[in-house]
Amino acid sequence: MKKIKAVLFDMDGVLIDAKDWHYEALNRALGLFGVRISRYDHLHTFDGLPTRVKLEMLSEQYFLPKELHPFINQLKQRYTMDLVNIRCHPMFHHEYALSRLRQEGYRIAVCSNSVRETVETMMKKSELMGYLDLIVSNEDVTKAKPDPEMYRTAMERLSLEPGECIVVEDNPNGIAAGRASGAYVLPVQSVYDVNYEAIAGMIQKCEVADG
Ligand SMILES: [Mg+2]
Numbered sequence: 153m154k155k156i157k158a159v160l161f162d163m164d165g166v167l168i169d170a171k172d173w174h175y176e177a178l179n180r181a182l183g184l185f186g187v188r189i190s191r192y193d194h195l196h197t198f199d200g201l202p203t204r205v206k207l208e209m210l211s212e213q214y215f216l217p218k219e220l221h222p223f224i225n226q227l228k229q230r231y232t233m234d235l236v237n238i239r240c241h242p243m244f245h246h247e248y249a250l251s252r253l254r255q256e257g258y259r260i261a262v263c264s265n266s267v268r269e270t271v272e273t274m275m276k277k278s279e280l281m282g283y284l285d286l287i288v289s290n291e292d293v294t295k296a297k298p299d300p301e302m303y304r305t306a307m308e309r310l311s312l313e314p315g316e317c318i319v320v321e322d323n324p325n326g327i328a329a330g331r332a333s334g335a336y337v338l339p340v341q342s343v344y345d346v347n348y349e350a351i352a353g354m355i356q357k358c359e360v361a362d363g
Contacts, residue, residue, distance in 0.1 A: 156355045157316040158285075159253060160306050160335065161346075162297075163264035164200070165322035167246055168274045169343045170232075171199065173239065177231035178203065181224045187214050200325040202265045202296045203228050232270060240277040249348040250283035258355075259310050261286040263302045263319075268292075286310060298325040303333035318354055320346060336361075 164170045175194045182188060187210060189198065198206045207221045216224075250260055260283055264271050268289035275281040286309055293301045303319055310317075314334030321327045322340050330337040338354040340346055 154359065155316060156258070156318060156336075156358050157312050158259035158261065158307075158310055158318070159351060159355075160261045160263050160303055160317055160319045160330075162200075162319070162321045162326045163262050163266060163271060163274065166320050166340060166343060166346055167262065167280060168240065168278060170236075170240075170274065171195075173232055173235040177235060178206065178228050180231045181227035182210070182216075184227070185216060185220065185224070187216055200265060200297060200323040202290050205296065229267065229270065233273065236270070236273055236277060240274055242277075242279040243343065245347045246343070247279055247283075249346065249351060250280055252348050253351065254283050259285045259312070261288065261306045261310065263288040263297075263306050265290050265296045265302075265325075297329035298332070300329050300332035300334075303329055303335060307333070307335070318351070318358060320351070 161167050164174065175191065179188055189210070198209070203225050204221070207224060210216050211218050254260060262271060262275065262284055266289060268287065268291050271287050271289050275284065275287070286306060288302050288306045290296045293305055295301045307314060307317055317335040318338055319330030319333065319335045320338045320340060321330050322342065327337055327339050336354070336358045338351065
């Protein structure tokens with residue numbers, strides 16, 4: 153019997169090329185208060201963390217009163233949605249991969265540090281919503297990635313064990329969350345690495361691995 157039963161995808165940088173959108177939207181919101189983060193810091197320090205956590209880190213570095221966080225967060229979400237509406241579009245190799253995995257009987261989930269509205273909008277606009285069994289957003293957990301709670305929640309809801317799941321992740325915070333959940337982890341560099349061949353190859357490797 154097959155060991156692997158599900159593939160749990162991160163969203164940003166894995167199914168959606170949204171790194172720049174989050175960067176631009178956050179800087180647009182922060183710019184109103186005279187704060188700007190560099191591309192280097194965005195990629196090396198902030199990438200993959202929820203906006204709430206990024207703002208806490210920024211308040212320690214800059215004069216950015218914590219009372220402003222909810223407002224900046226709201227603005228950032230609105231600016232992100234503006235960019236999503238303009239730039240988010242379907243990618244053939246993702247649609248093909250998810251539809252074929254589903255046809256082969258694998259369960260599919262998206263586990264993202266983004267808020268639910270952002271995840272649902274991006275999944276609809278990229279035409280991937282119909283292939284998903286489950287979405288876990290940062291509103292479904294108390295601790296975002298790098299904590300493994302998000303992946304553990306997905307496994308619980310799918311009634312699966314860690315050894316039956318492959319996590320696909322693109323950055324250190326997400327990879328740490330996947331590893332800590334006990335699942336197999338397929339690290340990718342970008343949305344272009346996420347294709348049927350790469351995932352099927354990983355499934356094959358896990359099927360013959362011990363444990
Ligand atoms: Mg990511």
